[in-house]
Amino acid sequence: MTEKKTARTRHRRTSPHRHQPGEGRCMDILRQLSEYIDDELPSDICAELRHHLGACPNCEEFIASLRDTVKWCRNHQPPPLSAQERAMLRQEILQSSKLEARR
């Protein structure tokens, strides 16, 4: 992680140019980022994309932030149902079901 960060920081300092938001290639990249993150792009497009990312710190930061967002979504757990809530819900469903059957 530290190694990666250092490499990224070093790259940022030496990068020859910084693309601007909404520029043509950056927009192409923006369109494909989810498929890139999900590893669903053909290998030649992936290589091209990696090449662009290496030269564009803005896109590199953007993809890192999207990757973080997806990771957090994947790991975000809601509070679980308690055993009591589970039993109460079951009771309510059974009651409603019986009422319906009687109609």
Place this chain on the structure above:
Amino acid sequence: MYRDHVDLIYRYAYRLCGEVEAAKDLVQETFLNAYRGLKDFRGEAQVSTWLYTIASRACLRMRRKRKGEPERELSLDEFVPTSDGEFRLQIPMDGLTPEEALQNKELREALDQAINKLPKKYRMTLVLRDMEGLRAKEVGSIMGLNERAVKSRLHRARLFVRRELSARGITQEDHQARQ
């Protein structure tokens, strides 16, 4: 069926509704509809996929009744950063695993709020794919979409959540104070 799937459907319902009582209502509606339709279930899909489908439809019906808000389309153009500061998140979680990062209450709340702000068809796609971990094909069969459409909605949903988090930011002090 109830015992084996209630936790799964409650978790899905909570992620869609964003609060406990609405999630319980949705669980109830889902199982009632499932019992009603059990005789027609031919076992072509897994029971869980069938229940996800019933829950998704019930959720759309319930939300329509409650709010009647028009469905907003998300365009890629609205997610193009307009200044240098918008490319990264102002959330200092470098070096932390996702589980460690999510111990931060403010991050969890920011994530909940961002997901709840998503138009419902985008939220449903994000929840099924990224949070429930279903494959794009399964999400498509639940939502009645082809895989291409699922991926397109998912991408916009992710960009939306990213932008909401980016706009909000969490300061280092907040992060340390809530550890």
